[in-house]
Structure formats: C-alpha cells, structure tokens
Amino acid sequence: MMPMTAIVALAVLTYGFRLAGPLLRGRVTVPVAAERLFADAATVLLIALAATSALTAGHGFAGWARPAGVLVAGVLAARRAPFPVVVVAAAGVTALLRLAGVS
Amino acid sequence: MRILWRTASPALLRDVGLVCLADGIVAVSFGATCVGGGLAWWVPVALSVLVFAGGSQIAAVGVVLAGGSPVAAVLAGAVLNTRLVPYGFAVADVVGPAGPADTGGSAVAIVRRWLARMLGPHVITDESVAFTLRQDSPERRRSAFWACGVSLFVFWNVAVLLGVVLGSAMRNTNAFGLDATFPAVMLALALPTLTSRPTRIAAGTGAVIAVALTPVLPAGLPLLAALGGLATRWNGWRDRDGWHPRGPWGDRGRSGGGPAGPQPARDDGDAADPKELSAGGKR
Numbered sequence: 526m527m528p529m530t531a532i533v534a535l536a537v538l539t540y541g542f543r544l545a546g547p548l549l550r551g552r553v554t555v556p557v558a559a560e561r562l563f564a565d566a567a568t569v570l571l572i573a574l575a576a577t578s579a580l581t582a583g584h585g586f587a588g589w590a591r592p593a594g595v596l597v598a599g600v601l602a603a604r605r606a607p608f609p610v611v612v613v614a615a616a617g618v619t620a621l622l623r624l625a626g627v628s
Numbered sequence: 629m630r631i632l633w634r635t636a637s638p639a640l641l642r643d644v645g646l647v648c649l650a651d652g653i654v655a656v657s658f659g660a661t662c663v664g665g666g667l668a669w670w671v672p673v674a675l676s677v678l679v680f681a682g683g684s685q686i687a688a689v690g691v692v693l694a695g696g697s698p699v700a701a702v703l704a705g706a707v708l709n710t711r712l713v714p715y716g717f718a719v720a721d722v723v724g725p726a727g728p729a730d731t732g733g734s735a736v737a738i739v740r741r742w743l744a745r746m747l748g749p750h751v752i753t754d755e756s757v758a759f760t761l762r763q764d765s766p767e768r769r770r771s772a773f774w775a776c777g778v779s780l781f782v783f784w785n786v787a788v789l790l791g792v793v794l795g796s797a798m799r800n801t802n803a804f805g806l807d808a809t810f811p812a813v814m815l816a817l818a819l820p821t822l823t824s825r826p827t828r829i830a831a832g833t834g835a836v837i838a839v840a841l842t843p844v845l846p847a848g849l850p851l852l853a854a855l856g857g858l859a860t861r862w863n864g865w866r867d868r869d870g871w872h873p874r875g876p877w878g879d880r881g882r883s884g885g886g887p888a889g890p891q892p893a894r895d896d897g898d899a900a901d902p903k904e905l906s907a908g909g910k911r
Contacts, residue, residue: 526672527667527675527688527689527692527698527701528698529674530674530698530861531688531698531699531701531702532671532674532678532679532782533678534702534703535678535679535684535688535702535705535706536674536675536678536679537771538702538704538705538706538709539679539680539681539705539709539712539745540710540749540750541708542706542713542716543711543712543715543716543749543752544716544739544748544749545713545716545717546713546716546717546718546719546723546752547713547716547720547723547724547745547749548714549717550717550720550721552745554717555714555717557711559892560713560714562858563710563711563713563714564711564821565803565830565858565861566707566795566855566858567707567708567710567711567821567822567828568711568818568822568827568830568831569830569831569834569854569855569857569858570687570707570708570834570851570854570855571683571687571708571814571815571817571818571821572814572815572822572831572832572833572834572835572854573831573833573834573835573837573838573839573850573854573857574687574690574704574811574814574838574851575811575812575815576811576835576838576839577689577694577835577838577839577842577850577880578810578814578849579692579808579811579815580839581694581842581843582675583694583695583837583847584695584842584844585843586824586843586845587755590805590808591805591807591808591811594805594808594812595808595811595812595815596816598808598811598816599812599815599816600817601775602812602816602819603819607650608650608651608653608654608816609649609650609653611652611812611813611816612653612654612657612708612812612813612816613689613907614812615703615805615808615811615812616804616805616806616808616809616812617805617807618658618805618808620803620804620805620861621889622804623803624803
C-alpha cells in the first residue's frame with residue numbers, strides 16, 4: 526500500500542533536496558564529508574535493495590529465475606553495456622527461464 | 629523555450645534522445661510492475677510526476693511491494709535522493725530564469741520567471757546534471773539543462789503511463805520477467821559508484837545484512853538496517869583518493885567530472901552547514 530500522503534512526503538523531501546542548491550548558492554557549501562556519506566549511503570542502499578529484491582520475495586527465497594536474470598544484467602552493466610540492453614536482458618533471461626520451467 | 633532548442637546542438641539533442649529512450653524502457657517497466665504488483669494505477673503516475681527521480685521511485689515501490697510500510701518506503705527513497713543536494717549546487721547557475729534576476733517587465737514575463745525558478749529544480753536529475761556539466765559555455769549549459777530536463781520529464785511520465793496501461797493488460801507481469809528489472813536497474817545504477825574498496829566493503833556488508841534479516845524482520849526494515857554497512861567505512865571518508873562522484877545513467881562517465889564534480893578544493897572553514905547536511909559529517 527502506498528498512500529498519497531507518502532507520495533507527497535517523498536515529493537516534498539525530494540524537491541527540498543533539489544531546491545537547496547539554487548536557493549543557497551554562494552552562501553553555503555556542502556561539506557565534503559557529508560557529500561561522501563550521502564553518496565556511500567545511496568550506494569549501500571542501492572546494492573542492498575538490488576540484493577534483497579533479486580533474491581527474496583516476501584520473507585523467503587524468490588526462486589532461481591529472477592536472480593539469474595539480475596546476475597546476467599549485472600555482468601552486462603559491469604561491462605558497460607547500454608542501459609536498455611541491461612534492463613531488457615534482465616527481463617528476457619528471467620522470462621525465458623520461467624518459460625523453460627525454472628521458477 | 630524556442631531559444632533553448634535553437635542553441636542546443638543536434639549532437640546534444642541526439643544524446644538526450646538516446647537517454648530518454650533508455651529511461652523510457654525503465655519507466656514502462658516501472659509502470660507495469662507497479663500495477664502488476666497490485667498498486668493502484670495512480671501510484672506510479674503520481675510518483676513520476678511529483679517525485680520524478682527514477683531510482684527513488686523504484687526503491688519506494690520496491691519496499692512497498694515487498695510488504696514494507698510507507699514510512700520505510702519514503703525513507704529509502706529520500707536517502708537515495710540526498711545526492712540531489714550536491715547536484716543542485718553544481719547546476720545552480722542554470723536552474724531558474726535566464727538574465728538578471730529582477731528586470732521588471734510585463735506580468736507575463738514575471739510569471740514566466742517564477743515558473744522557471746520553481747520548475748527548474750524539479751528537473752534536476754542524474755542525466756540533466758551530467759549533460760549540463762559537459763558543456764563549455766554558460767549559454768550551452770543552460771540549454772543542455774533545460775533540453776534534457778524537460779524532455780526527460782515528458783518522456784518519463786508518458787512512458788510510465790504506457791507501462792501502467794500495458795501492465796493492466798498483461799495480468800501476469802512476472803511471466804515477462806519484469807520483476808527482474810527493478811534489481812537490475814538498482815545494480816546498474818550502483819556499479820559505477822563502487823570505485824573504492826571501502827565503498828565496496830560497505831555495500832557488500834549492507835547487502836548481506838539486508839538479505840540475512842529479510843526472513844525475520846518486517847519488510848522495509850532490513851533495507852534500512854543495511855545502512856549499518858556504512859560502519860565499516862567509519863574512517864574511510866577522509867582518504868580523498870579512490871572516491872568518485874556518482875556517474876549518470878547511460879554514460880557511466882567518470883570523464884569530464886561527474887555531476888558532483890564542480891565542487892573542488894574549497895576551504896569550508898566558515899561555511900554554515902545546514903542541519904541535515906552536517907548530520908553525517910564528523911569533524
């Protein structure tokens with residue numbers, strides 16, 4: 526469930542992050558340490574989210590098809606394949622595996 | 629707006645078009661996965677119009693679809709979007725109206741200036757910032773920012789809508805492997821940022837924490853617990869080498885300085901830190 530209030534809350538926070546620079550330009554700088562912490566926090570979240578959403582469904586294992594598709598996509602991304610290729614490969618491999626009976 | 633398209637070079641417009649296409653595929657998949665997962669059609673649409681930040685939209689919906697609370701979803705999305713703060717500083721000169729700030733003019737001109745000032749920040753994205761920073765003249769920076777920002781906003785939202793329609797028609801989006809696109813997008817976004825060893829260790833630790841806790845904690849919490857992986861990085865922010873700003877989608881670019889690039893050597897001895905910025909900074 527995703528109520529409208531949650532969407533608006535995320536929208537307001539996000540707009541605030543975007544507005545800070547144009548509004549405070551010349552008066553404030555972002556401390557380098559904070560910038561790094563934010564960058565690393567985002568990376569940690571992205572990887573954790575990739576891992577959990579690839580491997581788990583609910584509280585259990587998601588089955589083999591999805592992580593296999595994500596793995597192929599990850600290899601392609603690491604080899605700097607174009608973004609659309611990465612996304613289509615993930616869906617394609619997973620769909621084909623399921624077609625072949627692998628859940 | 630017409631001026632903008634005239635000053636934008638054909639090469640720039642072509643590159644912007646390619647990025648729009650790439651993001652469009654993600655957006656279609658986002659819309660389809662949302663309705664496929666049982667969310668109302670307006671959820672992906674409202675997120676795309678109001679939040680307009682792909683990674684955080686996918687993260688927030690990912691948390692919710694896994695059964696997490698809306699609060700956890702908002703938190704996850706917001707943490708991902710903190711990177712927009714340095715972006716905003718990087719492109720502050722081209723966001724907002726052209727020309728001197730208060731040159732009177734007709735009521736129409738004033739309204740347009742305010743519109744630009746309010747809408748400009750909303751189209752700050754990985755992509756528009758990357759395009760902007762690659763230009764050499766102020767005029768080109770401005771047209772690159774607006775051309776990419778506005779095109780992407782239109783493409784992204786139309787594509788999400790298309791995804792919603794397709795997803796509603798498909799019934800079972802899992803048969804098409806669409807559930808694999810979310811983690812794939814997250815991975816593709818994160819890989820270019822795993823440039824230093826401490827960051828890799830923090831991310832790896834976070835992933836292990838999150839996966840290990842998923843069976844036992846309510847959905848959404850394992851993801852936030854993953855931030856504990858940052859503890860491994862405790863001493864790491866000081867070494868300046870090996871850290872690179874996040875690359876944009878599509879061009880993995882570390883060339884030409886990433887979006888966070890134009891904040892080089894500075895002495896922020898007397899800089900006033902806004903509260904939320906200094907929260908993580910340690911002296």
